[in-house]
Amino acid sequence: MQFALRSLDDSSLMPPPFPADTPLVSLKMGSSLQPALIKEGDDVYFECGVQANPRPHRLTWYKGDTEIVHNASAGVILSDQSLVLQSVTRAAAGDYSCLAANSEGAGASNPVSLQVRYAPVCATPAAEGGVYGALKHETVTLRCDVDSSPPPTSFVWTFNSSGEQNEVPPSSYTSNAFTSMLRYTPVRDVDFGTISCAAHNGVGEQDAPCLYRLIAASPPQSPQNCSVSRGGAARLRVACAPGVDGGLPQGFRLEVLELPYMLARFNFSSNSSPEFNVSGLDARVSYALRVSSLNAKGASDPVELYTVAARPPDKYTGASSSLSLSPMLVSLLALAALLAAAVCAVITALYRCSARRHAAGKQAPAPDALYLERSLESLSAKQDSYCVSPLRYEGGGAGGAGGVGGEDEPDIIPGNYDKLPPPPEYLRLRPAPYAPADMYSGTQFGDNCLSPGSLSRGVSARAADLAPRPEVVTTARKVKESCI
Template sequence: MFVQTISPFCDFKCDKRLKSFIFVSVPARLVWGVPGKDVELPCDITPALPNDNVTMLFWFKDNLGMPLYSLDARYGPLDKASHLAMSDDLGSRSYFITEDEPRRARLRIQNVNIYDEGVFRCRVDFVNSPTRNFQVNLTLVAQPSAPRVFDAEGREIKIGHSAGPFLEERELFLSCQVTGGRPKPSLVWWFNGTILDNVIDSSRESYTTVNQLVISSTPRYLKGAQIECRASSSEAAGYISREIPLTVFLKPNKVKIVTPNDLLSISKSQNIRCESSGSYPPAKLTWLLDGRAIRNAVVTEEETESFTGSILSLNVASDDDGKDLVCRADNPRFPGGHAEDRRQIHVAYPPRVSVELIEVQNPVKEGTDVSLRCKTSASPPAESYNWYHNSHLIVHNVTAGIMPQEDKLFIKNVKENLAGHYACSATNVEGETYSAPLELVVQFAPRCKKGYEAMRVGALPFETLVIQCHVDSIPEVSRFSWTYNTSRGVLPVQGGKVDNQGNVSILRFTPGSDDVESLACWASNRVGRQERPCLFFIIPAEAPESPRSCLVRNATNGEGLEVSCIAGKDGGLHQSFVLEVFDISAPSDPQAGVTTLSDQGDLAPPKYRVLGERPLFRLHNLQPGKDYQVSVYAENAKGKSYPPVILSNVRLDNQLTSLFFNTEDVSSSNPTAETSTSSVNLTVIVVSLAAAAVVLIVSIISVAAILACRRPRGVTAVIRRRSRRSSKPPEEFELSDDGFGEGFHRRSAQYRASMYGECEERISRMIEEKIGG
């Protein structure tokens, strides 16, 4: 279509109607134009009357009377009309469009600029319809300033920096602000193509436009995201935006102890793993046991941007059984941002045991039934139990009334010999543990102390008898009574003086004219009265018997010699023992007429004399290389034993003892000078043969006795030897906190020595019987 350009001055007749219409006031329609873009100014050319047509169309700008654009359709249809535009810049960029519907006709101005702003008027002339005028106010859009973003404290977030940090599930606040803009700009917050907030929080009159973004609970997905603030005065003009990176701290959303909850052993370290994820920055893992942080434990950690792992090397104690183990994940940059996983741990530990009485109180009376329980705490439960009496294993013995059954021990009709220390042991997969011993005290009525059941008491005319009655009892004796037996019957002791000291009663009694045959001692305590009295048979006092089976050997400490004998009968009176040493060595340079005999042919006085309450003597002053004769005898108030025991030819050579001895009567006649040499030689031969025989007999009997001593002993014997046992526990067993009582464990060397000491006494008795036979 051809557009003809017209000059700014009319070269045609302007009628009066056109000039007068220029000044008619017509409401203007506001149209926004974007600088540098096209704008279309509407002009409705629809005729008011049907079948009417447009004849002329003019576009005026501001108050200029000359049109900047015209369309002439007087000579044909509208689509064939001629277009005329001014030759200036605005006219050259203008063109009227009529192809669409008449009501949508418009003037298009290309590449508008600031000089194009103004009021445009469109005048339409019709054939029959009245002329129509439209005013359009073309205003160019002015974009606002670039958006600025501020945080809740009013600090501006600089370009290239991120906003935050914000906390997950806490409030997020950002304020976007622009200034200027025409028309009033829109300000919208966007995220990932979605509008977050498009509400303007400032007044329309304000030069500054503000949009405050408030997210009450910050979601996790905003961590590391970017949000956008867009400002625009016109959709056609586009928008000015500002992208804001967000820093969001996340609390851990997962923490898990991933190691299976197996039984933990106190004997070795256990590795337990915990994992945490979802935290930013990465979480720090801490371990707690029973609400307290675990100290001095080996912890291995691994960490990525959002994952943390921790391996705890845990050493547990038995007291930790049933406690809560907690793995806690904390975000150090997120106050209160933590999560935790907990589990109740189960600890395997050796049994913890103690012994307690069931139903009865300690002490118990003899004849009572007693039940003991091995009170046990163990994980896993104990599998087996053992019971011990005075450190010796108790076996099931129905005949004796001793019946261990798992964790219980039943004793029927308990006797005094079953008193003592009872302990138990329990075993599970973690080991065996022994309890502290429980002392079982058995109360019993008095009974004669061993060795004091029946005794002979020697009586001297007109002298007071001093008799000691020893009894055993628990509790202590509360009363003693004495009786004596004559041909007329049993009578209470009268006129005697009794001194009671604990479980010993001492009677000082002077028999009268009655023929006293025996005395009896009775004792009572809270349990009852003694069933059988202690008897003392009155016999005329006699001199003691001579000791028997005397032996000479090196002293145990390696210095000197030791002489031991077996005591004979005491004759009813207290006896003591005497050892005399005679030097029978010939002088190294004998002079004529010098001898060790006295003028009467007896030995010279003894070199020294040793006294003792027992027939056991140690000789420390013997000189090596000399020959000695040793005499041993007993004596009491009645006199000396006869004949004494003579040990001849005793010699100490280089710490080795030469033993050549025979037994003979001291009062026997001495040999004459003519026969002395032959007698001595014969004696030496006989003594040597006898000594060899005795040594052989002693060896045989010693071996037999030692074997007999090693046989298992009864419970009563064990009780008597208890104080000599070692208290050291077996290394392979674990003890309870209280440990074992003294003497609970294996026999010590001292105990074995005491056993063999007793055997020596038995050996001596056997030798005595053999020799006597």
């Protein structure tokens, strides 16, 4: 019979080791702490217990889902398997856990909740120094919201006017959990001032109360720190910070005016904030922007901003186009034309009247004027004879001897050589309104001739104009030339 022998150092004879597995992790708060009484300013530490084979090579701390890192300056210290939080604040409240990892895997601990107690504080920054407007005999409602742990147990409202503080009766407000509501009605001028709200809980009283400044309602303040920027050639963005609302809800308005004639092009309004996006602008035009605030009491003074055209106006290159005239301009031009026509008509009428009066003055008869009748109907025909001017005629035969001036005067062309027969109609003279008595005294006239004193009416001529002149012969034969 044979037996198999094995040495004592054979590993098969060793008891099996602790089985390898993922770490088992647990978390607890420091034993000296009372979790229900931790408040702001206390130091807190946690201990993380781990059982693992093999040993964990990494240990991680978490607050909720956020990993915690070592930061001694912020009061966060990681040491071996513990976490220390120095001078905790309400921001440190939350659920904490730790996680250990080895080659087999990772294990997470149970969460431990940290609650930090703190005195009440204002829940919203707007309640710290907020301004509220009201009218006399107008009831306003003030809301006080606080944040605290544990919840507040009471609220106190105080009115401060001219340095004197008076507690508001509890009957004027109601409280519920973290909120208190005050209904306040100012009656006199002294009823406007500062109202404060403070809460109290198990940690203590609120250090900085919530303040409300109650003022007589007024128009809002102009927007502040306005700026304008281009979002393109035809887009603008206007942004401002709101001013004091005058104690009433306020809105905002933007007016876009085209320069240089300040023509209104766009109008925008906003109830939330003084920020506007303007599009559809002409890139060749400059604009003026007016931003103002409004409430039920009125509007603020506008803030004016100016823009410069993104590009210069287009140069004229095409044919002339018809002008666009406004109705008012057309009316003015028509009125001016009518006035000009009326003035021209008046001037023409005056000129014609003056011309007629001047002509009538020229035709007035003179005492020594002779009148020549040009009307042929008033003349009697003389077919057989004619009359030679008596002023120079000294007789002559039937054959025409002894012509005008005679042979002794070579400067005068004789008028008795083949003289043309007189016209069938001759002029008949009528007596003038006035003729000197001795004008033709001693002068003999033929039977067929009328006296020079017999004048006719018509075209006027003075006696000097009827002086004898040389006779012009239109057709002549055997005319003796004169030596001039």
